[in-house]
Amino acid sequence: xxxxxxxxxxxxxxxxxxxxxxxxxxxxxxxxxxxxxxxxxxxxxxxxxxxxxxxxxxxxxxxxxxxxxxxxxxxxxxxxxxxxxxxxxxxxxxxxxxxxxxxxxxxxxxxxxxxxxxxxxxxxxxxxxxxxxxxxxxxxxxxxxxxxxxxxxxxxxxxxxxxxxxxxxxxxxxxxxxxxxxxxxxxxxxxxxxxxxxxxxxxxxxxxxxxxxxx
Numbered sequence: 001x002x003x004x005x006x007x008x009x010x011x012x013x014x015x016x017x018x019x020x021x022x023x024x025x026x027x028x029x030x031x032x033x034x035x036x037x038x039x040x041x042x043x044x045x046x047x048x049x050x051x052x053x054x055x056x057x058x059x060x061x062x063x064x065x066x067x068x069x070x071x072x073x074x075x076x077x078x079x080x081x082x083x084x085x086x087x088x089x090x091x092x093x094x095x096x097x098x099x100x101x102x103x104x105x106x107x108x109x110x111x112x113x114x115x116x117x118x119x120x121x122x123x124x125x126x127x128x129x130x131x132x133x134x135x136x137x138x139x140x141x142x143x144x145x146x147x148x149x150x151x152x153x154x155x156x157x158x159x160x161x162x163x164x165x166x167x168x169x170x171x172x173x174x175x176x177x178x179x180x181x182x183x184x185x186x187x188x189x190x191x192x193x194x195x196x197x198x199x200x201x202x203x204x205x206x207x208x209x210x211x212x213x214x215x
Contacts (some may be wrong), residue, residue: 030062040069051157125185
């Protein structure tokens with residue numbers, strides 16, 4: 001039989017509202033911020049994020065990591081032991097991460113594996129340029145193979161550092177992504193989700209009507 005893939009709808013308007021509920025957290029005076037949101041767990045590969053910060057070594061760029069998890073102590077200790085002029089700051093759990101995401105210059109996902117990557121859709125909806133590892137499964141699909149964001153190889157700190165530098169200092173790619181992001185996020189919105197379900201049922205009903213009866 002035919003298979004139709006319908007994404008779970010995301011309340012895009014709610015994300016926008018929450019992003020304006022509070023000011024972003026005060027995190028220092030670096031000119032640019034690169035924000036990541038997700039559990040401090042092996043699948044998120046924050047060690048590669050820290051290695052990328054070290055390669056970048058740019059005092060104008062800070063990396064903000066929002067989330068908690070089993071690797072927190074290990075990552076914080078590693079971060080202290082490997083100083084870089086591009087500071088990495090672990091902000092812990094935030095009930096509302098969206099003001100920090102909305103204020104970011106780049107949203108970064110360094111995962112080696114993702115179930116879908118709903119955070120990418122949330123960042124897109126806020127018009128934040130997205131940089132993600134091309135991991136299974138989700139980022140390439142959400143970013144349409146790099147049309148709506150930048151995809152880099154998994155666990156490649158050099159590629160992440162280079163892509164961050166390009167998005168921050170070449171202006172044009174980031175500007176294009178800022179305008180495309182909300183359009184792409186809309187493909188995953190609740191309104192679109194409802195419409196797809198309705199369309200799918202219409203198609204199924206139409207198919208049934210066309211089948212000859214009593215053969």
